Amino acid sequence: RVGEVYNVGGHNEMRNIDIVKLICKELGKPESLIHHVTDRKGHDRRYAIDPTKIHNELGWLPETKFADGIKKTIQWYLDHEDWWQPIISGEYQNYYQKMYGDRG
Incomplete structure (x- = not known):
């Protein structure tokens, strides 16, 4: 609907560190390359988008895992x-x- 906001996501909440580890694995790189830094104010440890509205109202579902x-x-x-x-x-x-x- 015009003027509405829809969150697009795949119901796959993950911690940032788990995504970084997945990238290292895919590239064949060791996790020892990961360097932890001091968190900044407002640092996001994870991203969790609720796409329920777009699914319920528009029937949208992700095609790719x-x-x-x-x-x-x-x-x-x-x-x-x-x-x-x-x-x-x-x-x-x-x-x-x-x-x-x-x-x-």
Whole structure:
């Protein structure tokens, strides 16, 4: 309905650390790479979206399970290094500074 807000989720509440461990496993990396940091104010330890409303009102259900979706997402990033490499190389930051840096 126009003006309504719908939460889209898959009824699969997970702790952040469990998602990080899943990513490490999928990449074949050891969990020893995980470094815990001091929590910031308002830090989210987990994300829990209740999609009941979208299901009840619109009949929407997820087509992809989280475990399958995260694997597909990881594979996409592995297959598209040309998309993310400029972001971590500093090239994106340089472009951003050039285009928007003097707008105070």
